[in-house]
Amino acid sequence: MQPESWIAEYVWLSGKNTYNDVRSKYKTITNISIEQATVDKLPEWNFDGSSTGQHRGDNTEIVIRPAAMYNHPFLQSAKVVLCECFYPDGTPEKNNTRIVAKKIFDAHTADEPMFGLEQEYFIYKGGAPFMWPENGFPAPQADYYCGNGSQVTGREIALEHYQACLRMELKISGMNAEVAPSQWEFQVGPCVGIEEGDHLVMARWCYQKIAEKYGLEINYEPKPIKGDWNGSGCHMNFSTKAMREKGGIKAINDAVKNLEKTFLDDVKFYGGDNNQRMTGAHETSKLSEFTSGIGTRHTSVRIGNDIAAAGQGYFEDRRPASNIDPYLATARLYSSSMGYPGPAVDCLEPQAWWAELEAEAKKNGQ
Amino acid sequence: HSQQESLKLQFLYFIVFYSTNLSIINMTVQPWIAEYVWVSGKNTFSDLRSKYKTVTNICISKVTVEDMPVWNFDGSSTGQHRGDNTEIVIHPVAMYTHPFLENAKVVLCECFYPDGTPEKNNTRKVAKEIFDSHAEDEPMFGLEQEYFIFKNGKPFMWPENGFPAPQADYYCGNGSQVCGRELVLEHYQSCLKMGLKISGVNAEVAPSQWEYQVGPCIGIENGDHMIMSRWVYAKIAEKYGLEINFEPKPIKGDWNGSGCHMNFSTKAMRAEGGLKAIEQACENLKHTFLDDIKFYGGDNNERMTGAHETSKLSEFTHGIGTRHTSVRIGNDIAKAGKGYFEDRRPASNIDPYLATARFFTSSMGYDGPSVDLLEPQQWWAAVEAEAKASSK
Numbered sequence: 001m002q003p004e005s006w007i008a009e010y011v012w013l014s015g016k017n018t019y020n021d022v023r024s025k026y027k028t029i030t031n032i033s034i035e036q037a038t039v040d041k042l043p044e045w046n047f048d049g050s051s052t053g054q055h056r057g058d059n060t061e062i063v064i065r066p067a068a069m070y071n072h073p074f075l076q077s078a079k080v081v082l083c084e085c086f087y088p089d090g091t092p093e094k095n096n097t098r099i100v101a102k103k104i105f106d107a108h109t110a111d112e113p114m115f116g117l118e119q120e121y122f123i124y125k126g127g128a129p130f131m132w133p134e135n136g137f138p139a140p141q142a143d144y145y146c147g148n149g150s151q152v153t154g155r156e157i158a159l160e161h162y163q164a165c166l167r168m169e170l171k172i173s174g175m176n177a178e179v180a181p182s183q184w185e186f187q188v189g190p191c192v193g194i195e196e197g198d199h200l201v202m203a204r205w206c207y208q209k210i211a212e213k214y215g216l217e218i219n220y221e222p223k224p225i226k227g228d229w230n231g232s233g234c235h236m237n238f239s240t241k242a243m244r245e246k247g248g249i250k251a252i253n254d255a256v257k258n259l260e261k262t263f264l265d266d267v268k269f270y271g272g273d274n275n276q277r278m279t280g281a282h283e284t285s286k287l288s289e290f291t292s293g294i295g296t297r298h299t300s301v302r303i304g305n306d307i308a309a310a311g312q313g314y315f316e317d318r319r320p321a322s323n324i325d326p327y328l329a330t331a332r333l334y335s336s337s338m339g340y341p342g343p344a345v346d347c348l349e350p351q352a353w354w355a356e357l358e359a360e361a362k363k364n365g366q
Numbered sequence: 367h368s369q370q371e372s373l374k375l376q377f378l379y380f381i382v383f384y385s386t387n388l389s390i391i392n393m394t395v396q397p398w399i400a401e402y403v404w405v406s407g408k409n410t411f412s413d414l415r416s417k418y419k420t421v422t423n424i425c426i427s428k429v430t431v432e433d434m435p436v437w438n439f440d441g442s443s444t445g446q447h448r449g450d451n452t453e454i455v456i457h458p459v460a461m462y463t464h465p466f467l468e469n470a471k472v473v474l475c476e477c478f479y480p481d482g483t484p485e486k487n488n489t490r491k492v493a494k495e496i497f498d499s500h501a502e503d504e505p506m507f508g509l510e511q512e513y514f515i516f517k518n519g520k521p522f523m524w525p526e527n528g529f530p531a532p533q534a535d536y537y538c539g540n541g542s543q544v545c546g547r548e549l550v551l552e553h554y555q556s557c558l559k560m561g562l563k564i565s566g567v568n569a570e571v572a573p574s575q576w577e578y579q580v581g582p583c584i585g586i587e588n589g590d591h592m593i594m595s596r597w598v599y600a601k602i603a604e605k606y607g608l609e610i611n612f613e614p615k616p617i618k619g620d621w622n623g624s625g626c627h628m629n630f631s632t633k634a635m636r637a638e639g640g641l642k643a644i645e646q647a648c649e650n651l652k653h654t655f656l657d658d659i660k661f662y663g664g665d666n667n668e669r670m671t672g673a674h675e676t677s678k679l680s681e682f683t684h685g686i687g688t689r690h691t692s693v694r695i696g697n698d699i700a701k702a703g704k705g706y707f708e709d710r711r712p713a714s715n716i717d718p719y720l721a722t723a724r725f726f727t728s729s730m731g732y733d734g735p736s737v738d739l740l741e742p743q744q745w746w747a748a749v750e751a752e753a754k755a756s757s758k
Contacts, residue, residue: 145443146406146415148600150607159467166397166420176417179443283442283452295451295480297442305453305480306438 003033007078010045011205012064012085014052015095018325019220022205023052024080034077039069042081054095059088067098068198073164073206080168080205082198098197100343101327104335105193113334114244114314115196116173116189116237119203120322122219123154123182129225130154130182130216138181141230145179152177157210158184164206170199179230179282189237197327222277222321231277231284232322236333239314248312249303255337256292256301256315262336263290263300264361265345268354269332271321275353278319285318288360398426399470402437403597404456404477406444407487410717411612414597415444416472426469434458434473446477446485453480459490460590465556465598472560472597474590490589492735493723497585504633505726506706507588508565508581511595512624512714514611515546515574521617522546522574522608530573533622537571544569549602550576556598562591571622571674581629592718614713615668623669623676624714628725631706640704641695647707647729648684648693654728655682655692656753657737660746661724663713667745670711677710680752 011024025047032041049055049062064083072078085093092099105113123130131153132138143151158175165172165186175186188200207218223231242251259266267274267287278287283297292301292315294308300319307313320329328343335342403416417439424433441447441454456475464470477485484491497505515522523545524530535543550567557564557578567578580591599610615623634643651658659666659679670679675689684693684707686700692711699705712721720735727734 142445143413146417146439148414148416148597148604149412150604150609152604155604162399162418166399172420174417174419283440293450295453297440297452298450304438305451305455306436 002030003036004077005030006034006037007072007075008037008042008081009072009075009078010064010066010081010083011202012047012062012083013095013098013201014085015054015093017220017323018097018201018327019204019323020208020218022201022208023047024205034079037069037079039066039081042066042069045083054085054093056087061088062086062093063088063090068202070168070170070202073167074209080202082202097325097327097343097347098194100347101197101331102194104331104340104342108334108338108340109193110241111334111338112192112241113330114190114192114239115330116187116191116314117196117200117326117330118185118187118233118235118237119200120178120183120185120232120234121207122180122221122224122232123157123184124217124219124224125215127217129180129219132181140228141179141181144177144181144183146176151181153182154184157214157216158186161203161207161210162186164210165203168202168206170203170206171195172199172203178232180225183230183232194327196330200326220323222271222274222323230282233277233284233318234271234320234322234324234326234329236317236320236329237314238317238330238333238337240338243314244312246312249308252303252307252313252315256303258339259301259317259336260290264358266332266336267319267357268345268348268351269324269328269343270319271324271329272349272351273323273353274319274321275351275357277321283318287319288357289364395422395425396469397422399464399467400434400473401464401467401470402456402458402473402475403594404439404454404475405487405490405593406477407446407485409612409715410489410593410719411596411715412600412610414593414600415439416597426471429461429471431458431461431473434461437475446487448479451480454478454485455480455482460594462560462562462594465560466601472594474594489717489719489735489739490586492739493589493719494586496723496727496732496735500726500730500732501585502633503726503730504584505722506582506584506631506636507722508579508583508629508706509588509592509718509722510577510579510625510627510629511592512570512575512577512626513599514572514613514616514624515549515576516609516611516616517607519609521572521611524574532620533571533573536569536573536575538568543573545574546576549606549608550578553595553599553602554578556602557595560594560598562595562598563587564591564595570624572617575622575624586719588722589719612715614663614666614715622674625669625676625710626663626712626714626716626718626721628709628712628721629706630709630722630725630729632730635706636704638704641700641702644695644699644705644707648695650731651684651693651709651728652682654734656750658724658728659711659749660737660740660743661716661720661735662711663716663721664741664743665715665745666711666713667743667749669713675710678752679711680749681756 008027014021014023046061046063050060063086068082070080162175173187278284291299293299295305302316400419406413406415438453438455442452455478458473460474462472565579670676683691685691687697694708
């Protein structure tokens with residue numbers, strides 16, 4: 001008996017960034033039933049790289065290999081298939097950062113590196129923040145963070161996204177209204193290793209769909225509005241098995257010591273234009289120095305009061321911006337914390353502000 | 367032949383039983399959403415904040431408030447932090463059905479500093495200690511929350527220029543002179559869905575002014591249900607782009623202010639002959655009234671003029687069936703010789719935790735919450751002076 005046909009939406013990162021250049025196409029599956037489908041049973045596919053700017057020369061195909069599969073949040077009888085991109089000769093596509101990260105995570109699985117990422121963003125419409133007044137500005141920041149009342153804008157959209165992600169069985173651990181009007185946050189985790197990057201990318205894909213439906217944009221810029229308005233970060237909470245065990249605070253303190261050594265290169269993995277956000281105000285620290293504290297929000301790293309009291313747990317790197325590549329950022333935080341070889345700075349698009357930063361750090365004697 | 371039938375039937379039962387129980391055996395917890403709510407310090411009616419947590423370790427059908435973990439939030443974003451250690455810790459104290467989200471609960475919390483001491487504005491803790499130390503009194507409350515519906519800083523649906531017709535036909539009215547009913551009913555029904563003890567609703571004396579009553583609740587429960595009903599209203603106001611105005615005298619002139627009359631009784635007052643206990647309470651309230659009124663709402667002096675069915679804050683009076691006195695004992699109560707009585711002085715913007723605890727302790731002659739807990743108000747001195755002058 002022929003199994004009932006169903007739809008697989010193949011999703012891939014198309015190179016420009018990891019938050020809105022998330023592309024997909026649909027395939028009808030007829031040879032296996034949806035109940036019996038697993039990611040390894042799904043075929044490799046390909047797409048026209050010359051239409052996404054990813055091709056090399058005349059051989060324009062980019063091959064997509066299924067890497068993970070999820071319930072489709074919007075279509076009945078369908079699945080979502082996250083893929084990695086390769087050139088026709090089998091080598092990884094230039095921006096296939098997942099394979100870079102996975103190699104690093106696979107090399108040290110005994111650490112069980114666990115992540116929780118706090119994705120901040122603004123809801124935008126027509127290039128301006130959603131429901132901000134036509135002329136002028138909303139009331140200053142004070143009552144928006146976790147607020148309830150007509151000063152809060154965009155909740156239905158944020159809730160629709162939250163619930164769609166839960167239907168997909170993504171590990172979205174929570175959600176809240178943020179400090180600026182029309183700014184929100186959702187948290188992805190706790191995930192071990194590569195799963196964090198996968199779930200964050202899929203959550204962003206989910207938001208693209210919702211934005212498309214309502215004619216809105218999700219803005220992941222670190223500092224979209226200048227002045228006394230918060231920027232958007234992606235704080236990374238992290239622990240290894242050793243940190244989570246009794247006495248793990250020692251491992252946390254060792255990690256913090258390691259991060260001090262590599263911070264000038266680490267920050268390069270923490271988002272383009274992040275220099276505009278990390279001013280030292282609005283609960284940020286300065287990129288040109290590495291600091292840490294217990295319960296502090298103006299330092300590079302924060303160890304929670306509860307963790308310090310328990311003597312074990314996890315810690316928070318507050319430097320990453322909302323527009324990070326979660327594969328590279330998680331792999332880098334992990335390898336730098338542990339003193340392992342990490343992803344190379346060559347993976348990144350160089351930024352003009354790096355040189356300035358290095359100069360400032362040198363001046364401060366770092 | 368019948369043996370074959372019975373075997374077929376047994377086989378059928380086996381398949382049905384096995385497949386349904388297989389799903390029970392293999393069942394993992396379906397994630398659900400907990401919205402943690404806390405009072406964020408500026409006031410207890412519009413500064414009610416919340417955030418969402420996905421719960422994956424316990425089924426929504428089995429969970430109790432004790433299962434819910436302690437959490438924390440960024441106190442530097444709400445103005446509640448002390449110094450560099452910015453976390454405020456939130457402890458779950460009560461849990462309710464979520465009125466707006468499927469597969470979700472609402473978790474009311476108390477705020478603490480990282481060192482474990484109560485946050486400055488954690489008035490719930492203060493009240494609970496008082497109620498817990500006199501539990502045998504079974505102090506029961508019914509609070510009448512009045513308020514205006516506002517839009518863009520002005521009363522909802524009042525004319526652009528000028529004023530609506532004078533007060534006369536709005537109170538409990540039906541007809542096109544009444545505005546805001548759909549919103550009010552949506553609030554009422556959402557609260558009932560949540561399991562809050564909302565005992566009634568009515569249109570009030572001014573146009574776009576309404577009232578709902580919370581109770582009967584014993585002890586801390588009244589404060590909790592009041593706060594949660596105000597949180598529900600904040601959500602509904604957000605949805606429609608409106609504001610719920612809890613000011614005691616939002617519109618000057620011949621327009622009613624908003625109160626929060628408190629109906630109260632102890633076990634003794636409700637028992638046979640309880641009127642004696644009620645009269646004793648009124649006697650006690652006479653002694654402490656100058657400090658009691660400080661707990662009855664900021665700017666309450668603007669509302670308590672002696673007109674519009676209010677009394678004067680600078681004197682303590684009571685009567686049977688009277689609405690221009692500090693306290694009113696209902697005719698039905700006086701007749702029955704037992705029941706409850708009503709303090710008409712509190713304003714709509716009270717902290718229900720402090721107000722109920724204070725009313726209880728002053729009625730009973732117990733130690734109550736300290737005046738130091740309150741933000742001092744300029745008009746207190748004027749009221750004290752006036753009281754001194756009239757007592758001569």
